[in-house]
Amino acid sequence: MTLIEGHKPIIPAGGVAVWDVDPYHTAILRDPLDYYAELRAQGDLAYIPRYSVLAVGRYEITRKVFSDHENFVSSRGVGLNDFKLEDPWRPPSIILEVDQPDHTRTRKVMSRALSPKVVKGFAELFHETADRLVDDLLERGTIEAVTDFAEAFPTTVFPKAVGMTDVNPRHLVDYGAMVFNAVGPDNALRREAMRHAGEIVPWINAACARDRLSGDGLGAMVYASAQDGTLTEAEAGMLVRSFLSAGVDTTVTGIGNALWCLSQNPGQWEALKADPTLIRPAFEEVLRYTSPVHTFGRTAGRDTEIAGFPVEEGSKVLCVLGAANMDPEKWGDPEVFRVDRKPVGHVAFGAGIHGCVGQNIARGELEAVLGALIRKVDRIEPTGDAVWRPNNAIRALDRLPITLIPN
Amino acid sequence: MVKVTYVAHDGTRTELEGDPGDSVMSLAIANGLDGIVGECGGSMMCATCHCYVDDDWQAATGARMDGEEDMLESAVCEVTGRSRLSCQITLSEALDGLVVHLPEEQV
Ligand code: HEM
């Protein structure tokens, strides 16, 4: 059998909309809203011949498929490659890319390490760092917010939270780009990201070793589970690697996208300043409105169905979280950014058993960042065009020139 | 249809009807009920869906799920033997009439 993008080609069931589109075209990745709308307009399910995959984008069905771990497995990869048919580029994640019961064991260790209670312990670190950073940036006035702010904050606090003893911020950011581009097809983006693998992957792997971590961070908590026999030493290292894969680029994106939303919507920035209790809901709205992880996939583990259409075993299904978070059926006026929307049920963190295990960290970081901003900053003004950086799974900015005007 | 009664901390009772497969959390959220936040959407990451299962319904709701115990430690109100994360209680015909009590605060 000739594979397409490392998975089995399929013949869609009769009645499934066939849509000739490249979801990974850079123009779509830069500005996905029309693509999201067209995908939803195809119906509950579409077939994309170019990659021989199914795709869902309407809210209800996307949430359903994405969280249906019985029928749609993660162990065959959450990208286009089917790990059952082709070796992945790196050993699979032992939390993201596994199914129950294996998943339950590693997930328990990670959710304990990243619980609200533990994350509260980092609040001071997050707040102090955010205050200092915003003070520095205010002195400079006009900044390029992606490098100066969105990357600067997580690459400062997150390695400390994990307990990393030496840090290479560039490697951390680039590793994230690599991991997320790797879930897409073998396109220029993925190849370009992979070009750096030879240098970065060994650095990342080495950084996950027990003796490279302090005794009091998240890394040490995970290694403690190796002590009590829940995990092997090697598995603990793999879970620390998951922190580094999933914990930097995502929050960099979250902060950048938040600054973009607030600089583009001055009325909403004023509303947020007027009512600090909206800080947490405002971040949820940023997540809904921008879907930092725009697409992840699943693989049909058996013959099954989606919205009544038969789906054959081995089918890859793109779950377009960005489209679901913009579905007017669910949200009414999704194209409006409203800090008081409280978009409960958005799928920016996924849903179900694989739902983001790092979400408390992400919320904690954004609470600190937005808190510092509303205390110190009067206005956030765009000073040039925002430029998006295409990535096969992440919707992130490349450049965001803004001026921060102090209170 | 599965009936669930939510008793707020001040004693207010709200009766909602859900479908088998809904969770006690998702039913509350879908109906805009105050008293359950469900920040993580049911991924067992937040403990803002804490509830106390009524004594009469202990057996029917069964034991806590794997990992639930750990996450309950992050709940802001007192955790008792009756405490559950409401996102982990899935409605079924056997739970028709279920009564849960809500804590004073979730965050
Ligand atoms: C704004 C920030 C973030 C976003 C939008 C985000 C998004 C997501 C999404 C959509 C998933 C579901 C994947 C799936 O079901 O296939 C996920 C899972 C995951 N996230 Fe996040 N994430 C963020 C921050 C973080 C942080 C800070 C960490 C680490 C501390 C993290 C670690 C993980 C891990 C390990 C998983 C796999 C969980 C599992 O499979 O059980 N994430 N994330």
Ligand code: FES
């Ligand atoms: S909704 Fe978050 S733990 Fe139940």
